[in-house]
Amino acid sequence: MAEIVLDNITKRFPDGALAVNKISLDIADGEFVILVGPSGCGKSTTLNMIAGLEDITEGELRIGGKVVNNKTPKDRDIAMVFQSYALYPHMTVRENMGFALKLAKTPQNVINEKVEEAARILDLTQHLDRRPANLSGGQRQRVAMGRAIVRDPSAFLMDEPLSNLDAKLRVQMRTEVSRIQRRLGTTMVYVTHDQTEAMTLGDRVAVMRNGLLQQVASPQELYERPANLFVAGFIGSPAMNFLGGTVEENAIRTGIGDIPLTGRLQQVLSRSGSGRDVIVGVRPENFEDASSVPADVRPHGITFQASIDVLESLGSEKYIYFTQETGSVDAAELTELARDSGRADTGSGEATVVARLDPETRISEGDNAELWVDGRALHVFDPATGQNLTLGDSGSPASSAGPGGGAAPAQADAGAAGQDTGSAAPPPR
């Protein structure tokens, strides 16, 4: 059991590439923290630095209060689960799980005891004498977990442990990982590129981009109060819709109409004056079939006409897709998100907007339907810095590190981590 503190950690590769840029993160004892981001954002490098498999170029890493920068992996008392599981093919399941203990010269009867207990937890008892080659993907994954568990380490590190499983098994194992972490109460750092895993698993989620920490917060916080365009676009599925807009007096003019400004948003935006270009973010669930919106709610948003291109019915909900003149939505973050998700055409003049509607709706494909958008749920971003203007500067707990933004990233990051340790201690179990 130990807390892990990353203090301005930087990784520069010999070829000069900057993989991780001054990351500061406090991971409390027993906390489950997710590092998430698109490929190449530095999340795996960060994990490898915690494990001791990569050197730390600058900064200080403390595990359980001790600086471990120059310690080898074997002296850090951490266990790691790899994406490919990295099971030793020439050893049986029992030998695989007991390997670390054997290296530590643990007596054989203690090893057997611990391995058998871990096998019971993971439901592997009948497979103990088989070799990894004869196991299914899910079983191998559990052996990899077991190898970590038997050591009773001060922290678990997981590098995309579920990404080699098929979809159904992945969901099942996700619950399993969560259950095991809760049962053992061990600090866990988990790397994934899958935002669903990040949202469902973590006590706190750290979103990374280009080696910089974007925001560290609880999943709900990330979803409701994303610090910037990148976080907003990365978290949530289907992703947030982005529309270009211009600030007018008391409204934002967008492709779907003038959305009235309310409350705090009005205060924040009025200061910067009208005529300012912004990017408006709307979650799919903030659209509704206009006919099903009660009359007393209607004034909080606006209605508009859209021709429905595609309708997907999932039973419990319906997704509709329509094309909109989105105006100039052009930000580095969005280009990167589009590249990551394969929607390389976002940011062009026209884009597809996704809306999640109540399954009761009678809208069908090809209709020219009347839709309603909730003006209260808008997120407004500065196109230049990507900052979420909706959060304003009223001391929001959501931290931000504007890439290329006003605040120096290092300072912003340090502040973020500091703030969050206070507010997001692991929930009592």
Place this chain on the structure above:
Amino acid sequence: MAAVTTTSRQKLGWGATNLVVIALALIPVLWLASLSFKTPTAILDPSFVPAQWTWGNYTQILSTTQFIRPLINSIGIGLIATLIAVVLASMAAYAVARLRFPGKGVLIGMALLIAMFPAISLVTPMFSIERAIGLFNTWPGLIIPYVAFGLPLGIYTLSAFFREIPWELEKAAKVDGATPFQAFVKVIAPLAAPGMVTTAILVFLFCWNEFLFAISFTSTLASRTAPASLAYFSGSSQFTVPTGPIAAAAVVITIPIVIFVLFFQRRIVAGLTAGAVKG
């Protein structure tokens, strides 16, 4: 129908060509075997099948230290050279496959250069060196050059095998608390064992077949290997050529190779082509 006739004709053509090639390769070997079973008086008999079969040539060579001692030398020198070469090559190959270090390209280049170097051009200087430092006509005098020529072969074959072992296994071993040496011995080496066996076979075959160094750096039975000893066979008198015993000795030397290759054929091919095609 036309297509079928062409195919069968092609088959026939290929079959005939193959037969010719195999015959060209095998007839001398069979001829040698036949000779080894002929009596001394029948050596000049042109018939392929001996008129009178005899084990005399074999009993003669196997009862004299002239051949038994070189056979022991061959086995001893071959095994020791193979062991040293495989151990050193596996370490070097591991470094080549896993580490990025300055001079790696040069190292691989040098290894290739040694493998390609014409041995005959080295014989004279090496003869002088071995005489000077007292290695001439000793086991180490042959083991050292054999290791030197076996290493490039071993490094190439083994680095291909090492490259196929996922790097994450080694990371896992490190996180599990292994030192780099433990990770190599307990995780990487067992997985590369098939590659090491293959390499050992290839290096041993090289040592077993080597003739040039063997004849140049030895002068007595103390270190002469089996292939070299053939050149020193003498007949019953100064004027008789010991054709029968030479043929018998050649067969004796060949038999282990044939058995080896038949047994390990797939291993050897795998070793020579490992890493060539991504599996």
